[in-house]
Amino acid sequence: MDDVSLTSERRREATPYVDLTRAEWSALRERTPLTLSAEEVEGLRGLGDLMDLDEVRDVYLPLSRLLNLYVGATMGLRGALNTFLDAGNGHGAQSGTPFVIGVAGSVAVGKSTTARVLQALLARWPEHPRVELVTTDGFLLPNAELARRGLMSRKGFPESYDRRALTRFVADVKAGKDEVTAPVYSHLIYDIVPDERLVVRRPDILIVEGLNVLQPALPGKDGRTRVGLADYFDFSVYVDARGEDIERWYLSRFRMLRETAFQDPSSYFRRYTQVSEDEALDYARMLWRTINRPNLEQNVAPTRGRATLVLRKGPDHKVQRLSLRKL
Ligand SMILES: Nc1ncnc2c1ncn2[C@@H]1O[C@H](COP(=O)(O)OP(=O)(O)O)[C@@H](O)[C@H]1O
Numbered sequence: 285m286d287d288v289s290l291t292s293e294r295r296r297e298a299t300p301y302v303d304l305t306r307a308e309w310s311a312l313r314e315r316t317p318l319t320l321s322a323e324e325v326e327g328l329r330g331l332g333d334l335m336d337l338d339e340v341r342d343v344y345l346p347l348s349r350l351l352n353l354y355v356g357a358t359m360g361l362r363g364a365l366n367t368f369l370d371a372g373n374g375h376g377a378q379s380g381t382p383f384v385i386g387v388a389g390s391v392a393v394g395k396s397t398t399a400r401v402l403q404a405l406l407a408r409w410p411e412h413p414r415v416e417l418v419t420t421d422g423f424l425l426p427n428a429e430l431a432r433r434g435l436m437s438r439k440g441f442p443e444s445y446d447r448r449a450l451t452r453f454v455a456d457v458k459a460g461k462d463e464v465t466a467p468v469y470s471h472l473i474y475d476i477v478p479d480e481r482l483v484v485r486r487p488d489i490l491i492v493e494g495l496n497v498l499q500p501a502l503p504g505k506d507g508r509t510r511v512g513l514a515d516y517f518d519f520s521v522y523v524d525a526r527g528e529d530i531e532r533w534y535l536s537r538f539r540m541l542r543e544t545a546f547q548d549p550s551s552y553f554r555r556y557t558q559v560s561e562d563e564a565l566d567y568a569r570m571l572w573r574t575i576n577r578p579n580l581e582q583n584v585a586p587t588r589g590r591a592t593l594v595l596r597k598g599p600d601h602k603v604q605r606l607s608l609r610k611l
């Protein structure tokens with residue numbers, strides 16, 4: 285073996301991931317049946333996202349099969365743990381612990397479509413029909429509090445969330461509490477909706493979707509490591525794409541929203557329906573360059589290496605390559 289191939293051999297050994305092309309990955313779905321119709325996929329698709337049945341078949345069915353295997357294996361492990369704890373008079377033994385999946389990635393990368401398609405596919409398995417989805421935007425601090433802390437132009441950055449409440453929410457669901465509630469965010473009013481809560485009741489699977497779900501916990505005041513959100517995940521997905529592509533998707537979505545949701549009299553962005561399209565897009569570009577891109581570069585992308593699976597999208601939103609953690 286010459287030096288060059290030795291180096292590439294070593295590089296292959298050093299990574300905890302196995303890299304697969306879309307074709308290699310799609311061959312892994314075996315006999316998993318397609319349980320969604322074209323109309324159902326359309327109903328789950330976010331604005332501007334090009335998810336279709338081919339994408340579901342090639343990318344999401346193998347993932348649904350893998351996750352079903354993971355859920356079964358995780359239940360087996362929990363059973364082993366309970367057997368061990370039962371030997372000590374049942375101290376801490378627990379049944380009905382949900383399987384928790386994190387979905388991370390930039391603003392406008394299509395995380396919410398990925399999470400909704402996963403929710404629909406996973407709920408079709410008889411072993412785990414109750415799949416709940418929570419987006420972390422509900423844990424953003426309300427605008428009044430962001431303004432008070434001087435964080436209005438940091439929305440989506442780790443410090444703009446009530447991280448403790450978010451972690452407690454997931455910990456409570458995982459601990460099998462009968463009913464756990466979360467605040468609700470509205471993109472329309474660009475703020476937390478007062479007096480509205482999302483209620484989660486003992487799901488089989490909980491999907492937690494948001495920009496920063498893979499962020500490590502901040503150290504405590506005494507410098508000690510704390511338990512963070514990602515410590516509760518049994519599996520995580522990072523939706524990845526080139527920054528230039530995501531910016532283009534963000535701008536084209538802003539253009540589409542200007543013709544639809546922004547027209548609503550209660551929309552925070554209504555004023556951008558009353559200026560020229562060029563002016564509106566200049567504003568969107570400013571939001572991208574001053575908030576979402578720095579957040580992607582400084583906080584979101586650095587967490588990619590913590591995901592169990594990375595879905596790498598091409599310029600057309602289609603997943604081209606996948607990296608699955610094997611170690
Ligand atoms: N200003 C807005 N008004 C209405 N809907 C919005 C607005 N911004 C984003 N959305 C919608 O909210 C959802 C989440 O968007 P985002 O957090 O950017 O994540 P992603 O695009 O990765 O799913 C998307 O379905 C998007 O279409």
Ligand SMILES: CC(C)(COP(=O)(O)O)[C@@H](O)C(=O)NCCC(=O)O
Pocket residue numbers: 391419420421422439440441493494495496571572575576
């Ligand atoms: C609400 C968001 C922070 C996303 O939050 P997430 O659901 O990922 O927790 C984001 O969509 C957002 O509004 N960012 C602020 C800049 C902008 O208006 O694009």
